[in-house]
Amino acid sequence: MKKKSLFGINVKLALMLVAICGMFASCYEKEELTTEAPSAVKPVYKITGVVSNASTGEPLSGAKVNGATTATDGTYALDATEGLNVLTVTKDDYKTVTTSVYVEKIENGKTAVYTVNAAMYPGYDTPTYKTVKYTIKGTATDESSAAVKLSSVVIPGCTIAVVNNKFTVEGVQPGTYYAVLKAEGYKNAYATIAVAPVAAEEGEGDQIVTSTVAVLMQKEETAKVSKYYVCGFVTNEKDAAVPDATVKVEVGEFKADLTTDNRGYFNIEVAAEHITPTTLAIITVSKAGYVAQAKATVVKLVETGATSVTSIEVVLKAESSDIPDEDPSKGGEQTIEVPVDKAEPTKVEDIKEPEVKADIEKVAEELGIEDITKIDIPVVKVEEALVVELVSTEAVIDETTGETTQETKTVADQITLPANTQVYYVGGQAQAIKLTRDIQTEKATAAVRTYEGQPSGTVFSQPLEVKFQAPVTVTVEPDYVLGVLYQNEKTGVWSADANNYAEYDMTSGTFVGKINHFSKFRFGFESAIVPVDSVKLDAEIINKPCYTGSAAAVVTVKGNYMGGTAYDGNTPALAVETALSGMNAETKSYVTMLLKNMILKDNANIAPKNSYSKTALSVDISVPAYKQIDNFSMVRKQVRRSYTVHVIDKNKKTTDVTVVVKKIISTTLTANYAIGHTHGHGNGEDLNAGGGIIDFE
Structure with missing residues (x-):
């Protein structure tokens, strides 16, 4: 009988082992290096963080962060996009928190994880109000109500759009404006336009308030005497017309009682004999269920044969015996x-x-x-x-x-x-x-x-x-x-x-x-929030080599890095004690509180710690087939901002108290590929354990 060669069996076994090893990822030893082509894997952007209770520090589960829901430990994760990402954090019985983070572009094959933590105060949201924007719109007609094509409209300090017999002025502020209208074949017309301030409505976006004026123009051949009109619209706080309101008009010796129509409009002509260069038009408006309003404005004196229109907008406030309670922390x-x-x-x-x-x-x-x-x-x-x-x-x-x-x-x-x-x-x-x-x-x-x-x-x-x-x-x-x-x-x-x-x-x-x-005014100390710098910290190497075989694999790299929000140097209490050593304890306590409030308001209610703390990171990286990874590079991006209060002592001397806060806003994880290989060997603990999980600290 012919004996089988032991050598032949060993060769076959070795070849089988090599083939099997090529199918799985494992640790390796690098051999035969070649140039690595740029990665075709698109960059990955993530936003992660923890939502907590601002009063207790406990994590909040069930909070919504742009649609994602926080887990029992308060954590959440979102896909991000390049550029500005605005995050809105909501939860029943808690005040909404809105913050943002700017995501910078990275190279293919890299993963950037931005950390955005938020703390929510129990309670209910203070209403947001629309931005009130004021616009003037006017029309020009003649005595037969025919449209008059305007050649120009001039209002000092304003940019005016003129189309046929209409003109529009956007972005004005409450106050009185004087307009001069010109048209070929017509006498110049002069209009006094009063833009009345209104209360902002609850909600987001813009609230457009339009003051409307209708100007009557006289043809040159028929113009004999100047004409003066006093007119306007009466609305309520919701910008709805108030019909049947009583309007008392006083212009010099002239007096008249009017009633607003269903548009809330009133209009009356005043004889030129009542007008002098300093004549005031006094308008008093009243109606049952509203608080009476009185306004006065100067009537613009115009040249002979011209027309002057004094437009006054009146906003009536409703009377109410059932006044709702003010929301907490709401100014009166x-x-x-x-x-x-x-x-x-x-x-x-x-x-x-x-x-x-x-x-x-x-x-x-x-x-x-x-x-x-x-x-x-x-x-x-x-x-x-x-x-x-x-x-x-x-x-x-x-x-x-x-x-x-x-x-x-x-x-x-x-x-x-x-x-x-x-x-x-x-x-x-x-x-x-x-x-x-x-x-x-x-x-x-x-x-x-x-x-x-x-x-x-x-x-x-x-x-x-x-x-x-x-x-x-x-x-x-x-x-x-x-x-x-x-x-x-x-x-x-x-x-x-x-x-x-x-x-x-x-x-x-x-x-x-x-x-x-009057403009806006305040009593207090001057303060400033100033960006200090934005830097990428030195790369940290995660020394966990691995490789893939004939199939691509997803590697989960997870662990903890030092991040979060922390004071860079003195805390508010230490900064105050150093700068205001000669002032009393109540003053120090107050300035410390001011700094803390400024910092909380600017950091989504997250209070900085004395130093960076361990912050969890978990990133999935797709590794193509037949690729070796030597290690991973993790780069943290840090921003610093300074918060300063200019304290004035009783001798009127100013002392600056400054605190600097640093924050890790993102981490970028890069797989460092080996430059080619022919084979590798090892025990495969990291990549194979748990389906491709690499743990680091």
Whole structure:
């Protein structure tokens, strides 16, 4: 019998083992290197994070992050796209959090994972309001109601679109505008257009408010005397027409009672004999169920034979005995009823007080009025002091931790317009004074109070006085004062009013501030949030080699890296202690709270830790067939921002307190392929375990 060769069996067995090894991924030893072609695998972008309870720190399950639902440990994962990704985090009985992250483009074959954590406060969302945008639309017709093709329309400071007999002006602000209309074969017509401010509706997007004016033009051959019209629309707070409202019109010696039609429109012609260069049109509108409104504006004097149209928009506020409770942390509003029916026109050169004149000229520039000397300014004298209370609802802050609680308290600010104050309406229209407190803006800055005063461009001959409570408990006299800041109407930039401060009055137990004119204004410290840098940290090597055989494989690389949000240097408490060592404990506590609130508001309610902490990462990478991976490179991208509060002590000296916060916003994972191989061997622990899972720390 012929014996079988043992050598032949061994050769066959070896060949079978080689074939089997080629079918599976394993550890390897590199041999015979060749140039690796660029990867054809598209880059992968992911956003992951943890959603937690801002009050307790516990993870929140069932929260929605752009459609993804958080797990029991609060984690979520989303596919991302290049560019800006906006994340909205919602959950029943919690306040919505919105944040964003910019995803940078990476090369094929790489995976970038961005970490976005969010903390949600229990409660309900403060309503968002639409952005109010004002537009003027006008038409020109002749005495037979035929359309008149306009050659031009001029309104100082405005860009006007003219099409046939219609003109449109977009992006205007509330106030009074004077238009000059020209058409071939017609006398110039002059229109005074009043754009009235309205309350913003709840919701998102824009709320378009249109002021409409109809201008009557006279042909040159028939024009003999000037014509003057007073007209306007009456609407409610929802921009709906108010029909059958009573409108009392006073123009000099002329008086008339009108009723609005079903469009809320009223119109009356006033004989030219009643018009002088300083004549005011005073409109008083009333209707059952609404609060009566009075407005005054100067009637534009025009040349002989021309037409002047004075348009006044009136918004009536509904009376209600069932006023809903204010939402927590929502600012109140209050109106000071000044006698606008006694308004008189004046010229800026007739004003004797140099400080008042300077304020008027500054405000006129911000409002875009090119030459204030050519405009009549309505002025109202307030003979007796007018005092009102503006009531707001605030969330109670734990002064020990600086955290916002779910408790609320009611606070009342006292607003006083002193006796014998002249109120100048630089915007052109005399009306009641309205103040609204903006608590949400306060939380994002170092302000104690932020208000919006209406109408914009109002100047006071004597400062409006505002008394308000200290932001924290006061047991000793505060050793700081608060700056007075105004927002520029044109640029939106906030700046401090030099040598004007709100100081604490121990007798009344309140801060007392004084305001000279209206735009938005605030009492508090100036503050700033400034980007410091954005850098990619040194690559970290995950030394886990593997390779694939004849089939592609999906590798799950998971583990922990040091990330999250952390202080870069001093915490708020340490920064305050260092910078304000000579100030009292209550001041230090307050400034610490301001910094914490600024940082929380800017970081989706996530409080930084003292240092980076372990952050979970799990990434699936598709590895083509017959590829060897030496290791993986992980690169973290870090951004830093500085938060500064400019503290003013009682001697009016300013000290800056700055905290820097760093944050890992993304990690990019790259598989480092070997440059070719012929075969490999090893035990295959990493890639084969659990279906291709690589763990790292």
